[in-house]
Amino acid sequence: MKCVLYSGDCLDVMPSLLPGSVDLVLCDPPYGTIKGLTLRTWDKSTTAWDDALNPEDIFTQCERLLRVGGVLVMFSQEPHTSTMITLADKNLPFLYRMVWKKEHFPNPLSVKKAPVSLFEDIVVFRKKYDSEKNHPxxxxxxxxxxxxxxxxxxxxxxxxxxxxxxxxxxxxxxxxxxxxxxxxxxxxxxxxxxxxxxxxxxxxxxxxxxGYGTVVFNLPQGKKYRANILEYARERERWHPTQKPVALLEELIQTYSNPGDRVLDFTMGSGSTGVACIRTGRRFTGIEKDDRYFAVAKKRLEKENSEMVVI
The missing domain is CATH 1.10.260 (434 Repressor (Amino-terminal Domain))
Known part of the structure; x- marks a missing residue:
């Protein structure tokens, strides 16, 4: 499947994309909670990317780019989750949250101060109305x-x-x-x-x-429901501090889009969402401003034998 990769700041790139051209936005934007931390093998440069984006900017651009009925799925954690839910666009309202249950926790310094966190939020929003007035x-x-x-x-x-x-x-x-x-x-x-x-x-x-404004919610093959707790282990091969398992991303992509649909990750990091899109037959648009991670993402997607346009 075709991938389009943009090297640049998402808030500079997204306004140039066609309105209503995206079926699913799947992303893990920075929360601003770990910048400057020095943990294990990390140093301050390792977390320099963790500048939280303005939620209103995120919602404005995602609302414009999503088709009617399209979904925004974001990884998050408190207090960032509550902020995103509170500031959601009226035409891109919060639907519900799910949980990624994992077997690891990121901050060993906190174990004597509070319960360790073995989950991350996955928050879901859906575009309601034809704000671009494109209904045929x-x-x-x-x-x-x-x-x-x-x-x-x-x-x-x-x-x-x-x-x-x-x-x-x-x-x-x-x-x-x-x-x-x-x-x-x-x-x-x-x-x-x-x-x-x-x-x-x-x-x-x-x-x-x-055929307009279709709401996509696909159930797992052979099942009558989908649980809101998704349990996936962290991948052993690491390219990014907050890397998500490709298998987890594949499940989310298969739930909220159909083969051939366009998926956007505006903070793609090391490109795991793109890998998941290729493996599930979706078209992928990725944006990343960090040159190091952009190079990693490009290399990973090339290994998947995808047709690629780099901008």
């Missing part, structure tokens, strides 16, 4: 308004004597949505829109609508 039926609704000689949804409400068609004619707002079949039949009977050039049956409209 918006233009069709505009054509209906023109055909019946009305300019706004309010004029249609007045003519019909009710508001059941209102959201279908909110063609320039986030409230746009397909009307019911009964309401559409009323529009046909009242205004004769079946004589309009380019007329669509309700079934045709439903097919167009069903």
């Amino acid at each position: 039926l918006r233009e069709y609704a505009r054509n209906i308004l023109s055909f019946i000689g009305h300019r706004t949804d309010k004029e249609v409400n007045k003519t019909l004597g009710h508001r059941r068609a209102e959201h279908f004619f909110c063609v320039n707002t986030l409230q746009f949505s397909l009307c019911s079949q009964d309401t559409y039949n009323e529009l046909i009977k009242r205004f004769g829109i079946d004589r309009m050039p380019g007329f669509m049956t309700y079934e045709e409209m439903r097919k167009v609508n069903s």
Whole structure:
């Protein structure tokens, strides 16, 4: 599968990407909790990358890039988790959290002060509305308004004597949505829109609508549910201090996207998300500003025999 890698700051790169072009954002952004620590073989340069990103900047860019129904999945830990949930964008609200249960803990200096942490949060957010106004039926609704000689949804409400068609004619707002079949039949009977050039049956409209804003939540093969505790051991081969197991990332990718979908990791580090995307048949876009980790990610993805564009 094709990978596109950007060397640069995510907040500089993300505004240049096409809105609504991403199906899943899967990332492990820095929390700002370990910068400057010296643990075991670490030194201060090892954790220099741990500058926390502004949550509002993250949500603004992810909301713009995700398609309607697309999901943002982030690794986190308290107090960063609560901050992200509190500051979530209204059009990219918090859904729920899961837990990655691991067999190791990062800070041996804390064992005599508090219980060691053997888990990390995985927080999930989903885009609700068509903020880019890209829904393919918006233009069709505009054509209906023109055909019946009305300019706004309010004029249609007045003519019909009710508001059941209102959201279908909110063609320039986030409230746009397909009307019911009964309401559409009323529009046909009242205004004769079946004589309009380019007329669509309700079934045709439903097919167009069903392919837009699809919510993906795939269950494991042979199972009827998915648990919110994901247990994976740390990988022995290490490239990054906060590296996540590829198998864990594969499970998240398979849950929240379909083969061929576009997955973005805007802080890709050593490229584990990209490796997981290639192995599960997804397209990958990765962004990393640290030259050392970018080189590692590029090398790992090349070993996966992926088609790659480096920018």
